[in-house]
Amino acid sequence: MTTKDAVLDDSEVNVEKVNLLGMSEEKLAAFFESLGEKRFRVKQVMQWMHQRGVIDFDAMSDLSKVLRAKLATVAEITLPELVSEQTSEDGTRKWLVRLAGGSCIETVYIPEGNRGTLCVSSQIGCSLDCSFCATGKQGFNRDLTTAEIVGQLWVAAKAMDSLDPTKDRVISNVVLMGMGEPLLNFDNVVDAMNLMMHDCAYGLSKRRVTLSTAGVVPALDKLGDVTDVSLAISLHAPNDELRNQLVPLNRKYPIAELLRSAQGYLEKLPDKRRKITVEYTLMREINDRPEHARELAALLVDTPCKINLIPFNPFDQSDYQRVSNNALYRFRDILIEAGYTVTLRSTRGDDIDAACGQLAGQVNDRTKRSQRYRQQQDKGLEAVRIIPS
Numbered sequence: 001m002t003t004k005d006a007v008l009d010d011s012e013v014n015v016e017k018v019n020l021l022g023m024s025e026e027k028l029a030a031f032f033e034s035l036g037e038k039r040f041r042v043k044q045v046m047q048w049m050h051q052r053g054v055i056d057f058d059a060m061s062d063l064s065k066v067l068r069a070k071l072a073t074v075a076e077i078t079l080p081e082l083v084s085e086q087t088s089e090d091g092t093r094k095w096l097v098r099l100a101g102g103s104c105i106e107t108v109y110i111p112e113g114n115r116g117t118l119c120v121s122s123q124i125g126c127s128l129d130c131s132f133c134a135t136g137k138q139g140f141n142r143d144l145t146t147a148e149i150v151g152q153l154w155v156a157a158k159a160m161d162s163l164d165p166t167k168d169r170v171i172s173n174v175v176l177m178g179m180g181e182p183l184l185n186f187d188n189v190v191d192a193m194n195l196m197m198h199d200c201a202y203g204l205s206k207r208r209v210t211l212s213t214a215g216v217v218p219a220l221d222k223l224g225d226v227t228d229v230s231l232a233i234s235l236h237a238p239n240d241e242l243r244n245q246l247v248p249l250n251r252k253y254p255i256a257e258l259l260r261s262a263q264g265y266l267e268k269l270p271d272k273r274r275k276i277t278v279e280y281t282l283m284r285e286i287n288d289r290p291e292h293a294r295e296l297a298a299l300l301v302d303t304p305c306k307i308n309l310i311p312f313n314p315f316d317q318s319d320y321q322r323v324s325n326n327a328l329y330r331f332r333d334i335l336i337e338a339g340y341t342v343t344l345r346s347t348r349g350d351d352i353d354a355a356c357g358q359l360a361g362q363v364n365d366r367t368k369r370s371q372r373y374r375q376q377q378d379k380g381l382e383a384v385r386i387i388p389s
């Protein structure tokens with residue numbers, strides 16, 4: 001990236017050459033058609049970019065010399081700039097990448113046995129401001145482009161030397177659980193997930209690409225019409241009163257509407273055995289009591305789901321504390337007794353601030369929110385306190 005790019009606002013970025021990295025198969029087909037090229041070029045170029053990690057047209061040896069030269073004049077394959085990389089004691093890896101406009105986002109890789117999950121971001125910052133999430137405190141800058149979402153997978157795979165058909169694939173799963181609310185960046189996220197699953201690109205299984213949402217109901221109502229990825233919903237509370245405080249979006253789309261919409265998503269999938277994942281971040285004395293677990297068990301009785309319990313990960317500006325182990329296991333056991341499948345998300349990578357909710361990046365905040373939180377902290381004032389119900 002040039003210094004000029006670094007000071008440009010996203011809306012001013014030079015768009016003379018088109019970036020092929022984030023183009024869906026259909027968009028690439030239209031692009032090659034506009035060049036008077038045959039359709040099979042789409043597959044070839046997709047494989048070069050996404051499967052072999054080649055971004056120099058000149059190295060695409062099965063394209064004619066003339067086409068390579070033409071591509072170099074009208075197109076480019078541009079990736080986010082890798083700024084730094086950290087590796088945790090437990091093998092978790094985190095990359096900081098800089099995007100057009102100067103903001104940085106974080107992408108995390110979590111190895112687990114013979115699987116590996118990449119946690120990618122969908123926006124720079126987040127507009128939702130959930131009270132327990134570090135990303136929200138940074139404010140919001142803009143949506144990521146499709147290329148920037150897919151680019152995180154490219155950068156991570158390249159860094160781990162697995163963007164090479166002859167090497168083992170180390171990233172088996174992708175979760176959209178980094179910075180941002182994916183359903184507020186609908187079209188770019190859908191195109192990016194489709195590329196992640198495309199046979200000529202990353203070829204991930206639809207069960208292994210998971211979109212996580214705080215509950216943007218109108219967008220969730222449409223999601224099943226365009227994709228069949230796995231769905232996770234960030235519930236975190238068993239009733240509206242508490243959820244309104246933790247996830248402000250709940251005031252607009254309350255729990256009953258969210259669950260109805262999530263069930264509607266499942267109904268559109270051909271495979272009737274699929275379930276959603278309900279994410280529940282446990283905060284001490286806030287939402288971790290036995291009565292909360294019982295209320296949650298009753299609430300989800302008609303929702304085909306498994307429940308993922310996430311111990312709260314503290315960060316600098318947070319008011320909450322991690323659930324105690326006793327409360328965590330008690331909570332889990334109540335749900336298991338009620339017949340649910342429950343998983344505990346182990347805290348990974350917290351020595352490098354890579355755990356859930358700790359991703360912060362460097363957001364050029366367009367809202368006043370990050371400034372407000374900083375002032376509150378400087379004055380030693382408490383940020384919005386949740387009164388336990």
Ligand code: SAH
Pocket residue numbers: 132133134176177178179180181182212213214233234279280281310311312313314315356357358
């Ligand atoms: N906006 C989307 C995706 C980003 S958050 C969503 O809300 O689902 C990914 C998951 O991490 C969510 O379930 C989120 O609620 C959870 N999370 C956020 N902050 C956390 C923290 N400090 N500790 C533990 N989990 C957290």
